């Protein structure tokens with residue numbers, strides 16, 4: 539907790555963009571202005587802080603944005619901010635604009651940066667979890683995750699139609715370099731025959747045997763959902779390993795890629811973003827710093843910033859077992 543009086547805050551989005559970031563910006567700006575705080579937006583995340591890319595924000599600056607994907611404040615990855623010299627420049631600019639505290643909307647990397655900023659300069663900062671990966675400890679869900687799940691599910695339903703028409707094997711890669719949350723839930727939602735995740739490594743012989751059962755015994759189409767960070771090296775690499783195994787049954791690969799990041803946020807993500815963008819500003823007003831505003835068991839919860847990235851959020855292994863039962 540800090541006793542420092544806050545008159546003016548800065549809001550920014552950083553790292554990979556996620557649908558719902560705009561709704562989170564809107565909630566933070568409007569909660570701040572309702573509490574008579576000045577607000578500045580920083581464009582392009584930490585890089586904008588270093589490059590002095592600040593804009594004044596008011597109630598109407600965030601009108602008509604909550605239904606749009608992307609982020610009106612833009613996002614970036616900044617190598618300069620990883621260096622002490624870059625962070626010194628960022629803090630000089632924050633002070634020049636009379637910023638007393640910041641709201642950081644992003645993923646684990648963004649919160650690592652925020653932790654360093656707080657530890658080095660004591661700068662008050664509260665995080666809002668904005669990433670499609672859902673891999674942050676301290677919140678049941680991150681902003682953008684639900685939209686990404688639905689986007690992937692719709693795409694995979696279409697792939698299933700064509701796979702079924704030809705009795706083909708499709709390897710579909712979804713995002714998730716470190717974590718398999720998207721793969722697990724889209725796999726269940728689309729009835730995938732196999733789900734491959736970094737958290738539950740499967741040997742290539744097991745994968746081959748499972749798919750053989752589907753193809754040679756049941757003779758039907760098959761969908762494998764592969765998280766990009768899976769041990770197999772992703773869908774393209776897995777296809778290479780399996781290329782000689784399925785005879786006349788054709789195999790196809792589809793990497794869903796960045797389409798999972800775009801699109802209008804679902805109602806779930808808009809509400810979550812509204813809740814957490816507002817909770818972050820309230821937390822600053824209540825004297826909290828170096829925490830992330832999240833939702834645990836349907837209730838708002840603050841988690842120390844360093845725990846959000848240093849502790850590992852686990853996938854639900856019961857869901858993984860369920861996937862095997864009902865596939």
Ligand code: ATP
Nearest residue numbers: 553554615616619620644645646647648650651669
């Ligand atoms: P996503 O989960 O969607 O990828 P992210 O917030 O994890 O989003 P990153 O690119 O990992 O995205 O991090 C965003 C930025 O945070 C980095 O480009 C860098 O500027 C800053 N950052 C990350 N780690 C550190 C660190 N250890 N020290 C200082 N800054 C950091």
